[in-house]
Amino acid sequence: MISIEQARKAILNKIKPLPSEKLFLDQSLGRYLAQDVYSERNIPPWDNSAMDGFAVHTEDLAAGEGRLGIAYEIPAGALPQGPFEKGTAVKIMTGAPVPPGADAVVKREDTDEREGEVIVRKTPAPGENIRASGEDLRAGELVLQAGIRLAPAQLGLLASIRQVMVPCSQRPVVAIIATGDEVADFDEELTENKISSSNSYTLKALVEEAGAIPLYLGVARDTREDLADKFSRASRADLILTSGGVSMGDYDIVREVMTEGGNVMEFWKVNIKPGRPLAFGTISGIPAIGLPGNPLSTMTSFYQFARPAILKFLGARELLLPRLKAGLSCPVKGSTDRPHYMSGILTRDGEGFSVSPAGPQGSGILSTLSRANCYMIIPPEGKPLEKGRLVECEIFNPAW
Ligand code: AMP
Ligand code: MG
Numbered sequence: 001m002i003s004i005e006q007a008r009k010a011i012l013n014k015i016k017p018l019p020s021e022k023l024f025l026d027q028s029l030g031r032y033l034a035q036d037v038y039s040e041r042n043i044p045p046w047d048n049s050a051m052d053g054f055a056v057h058t059e060d061l062a063a064g065e066g067r068l069g070i071a072y073e074i075p076a077g078a079l080p081q082g083p084f085e086k087g088t089a090v091k092i093m094t095g096a097p098v099p100p101g102a103d104a105v106v107k108r109e110d111t112d113e114r115e116g117e118v119i120v121r122k123t124p125a126p127g128e129n130i131r132a133s134g135e136d137l138r139a140g141e142l143v144l145q146a147g148i149r150l151a152p153a154q155l156g157l158l159a160s161i162r163q164v165m166v167p168c169s170q171r172p173v174v175a176i177i178a179t180g181d182e183v184a185d186f187d188e189e190l191t192e193n194k195i196s197s198s199n200s201y202t203l204k205a206l207v208e209e210a211g212a213i214p215l216y217l218g219v220a221r222d223t224r225e226d227l228a229d230k231f232s233r234a235s236r237a238d239l240i241l242t243s244g245g246v247s248m249g250d251y252d253i254v255r256e257v258m259t260e261g262g263n264v265m266e267f268w269k270v271n272i273k274p275g276r277p278l279a280f281g282t283i284s285g286i287p288a289i290g291l292p293g294n295p296l297s298t299m300t301s302f303y304q305f306a307r308p309a310i311l312k313f314l315g316a317r318e319l320l321l322p323r324l325k326a327g328l329s330c331p332v333k334g335s336t337d338r339p340h341y342m343s344g345i346l347t348r349d350g351e352g353f354s355v356s357p358a359g360p361q362g363s364g365i366l367s368t369l370s371r372a373n374c375y376m377i378i379p380p381e382g383k384p385l386e387k388g389r390l391v392e393c394e395i396f397n398p399a400w
């Protein structure tokens with residue numbers, strides 16, 4: 001059976017980053033930058049004052065203090081009137097351009113101002129309270145690298161260099177098909193032989209959260225015809241996700257349809273718990289991931305295999321969930337044959353982190369995953385793990 005890494009590699013091999021589109025800056029939050037962005041100007045554009053106070057020639061204050069005439073003032077938004085004479089100072093506001101010749105700004109708190117004069121009580125060091133032109137960004141400097149996800153700080157940076165239109169990667173369309181004769185979406189009555197299709201809603205949300213556009217095609221009955229019909233409606237998608245129908249049961253027809261006609265099945269089964277019966281192939285040339293149907297398996301396999309695929313379409317620099325090591329806050333049952341991705345609760349613990357299972361780990365128990373913020377990865381050592389042992393955790397919900 002192939003490993004998680006081999007399976008992910010095989011899937012990613014079939015995915016090519018999508019072209020870019022230009023978006024208005026204020027529509028680009030959460031999108032992936034498609035090109036490197038350089039600054040055409042220095043930010044800040046001029047040397048400016050870090051304080052409200054007085055721009056001075058420090059040599060006038062060699063005695064450690066002094067009395068200076070006020071030559072003029074520079075309110076916010078104004079430009080300096082020009083050089084100012086020896087023995088004078090210029091009243092200046094935070095952010096205003098420093099007048100030519102000034103080599104420091106005395107902060108207002110260190111002065112007394114009266115009748116056109118300022119008494120300086122403390123001489124600043126040369127350069128003090130002056131922010132240099134270009135200290136944030138220099139003209140020609142790389143501002144942001146292609147493949148980063150645009151968050152508030154990046155939008156502000158783009159605004160500061162006047163980048164009104166932002167090159168972003170196009171969002172992939174991800175078709176979602178639930179399967180199962182026992183599965184009912186909201187458009188179908190929940191008769192006593194049915195369960196509600198929770199996977200339809202977790203998958204739509206996961207796809208959207210990863211930055212793609214979900215194309216939800218409903219629940220296919222467990223017949224080849226119905227499933228093939230749903231696949232035919234996915235012809236505009238960049239990626240197809242199905243849930244269920246990939247195990248050993250008589251009605252598990254996803255794999256069957258994956259091998260019909262021009263469809264290809266690349267692999268079936270991955271060495272992971274939960275979510276072993278993962279299938280991957282192409283349906284009419286479109287990459288298709290057959291996710292197992294048990295709700296915990298569906299989500300876990302999504303994070304391991306479908307999310308990286310979506311992020312590759314988006315040109316993202318980092319395809320995997322962030323990892324950190326945390327100490328077990330209780331002993332944990334070991335895993336024998338496969339790495340066990342347990343639903344865990346990660347918490348701050350002094351200088352580090354500790355983690356514990358979020359509840360019973362049965363692959364149908366979605367309430368456990370709903371309490372979790374991470375996967376705790378239990379290596380297949382065949383023996384229990386003691387309290388305090390460090391384990392790798394993958395964080396899927398940093399907003400816990
Ligand atoms: P299967 O692999 O199709 O046998 O599905 C495995 C398990 O997942 C079964 O218990 C199904 O009832 C359940 N299941 C399949 N699809 C869904 C779904 N869309 N929502 C919730 N549970 C599902
Ligand atoms: Mg089924």
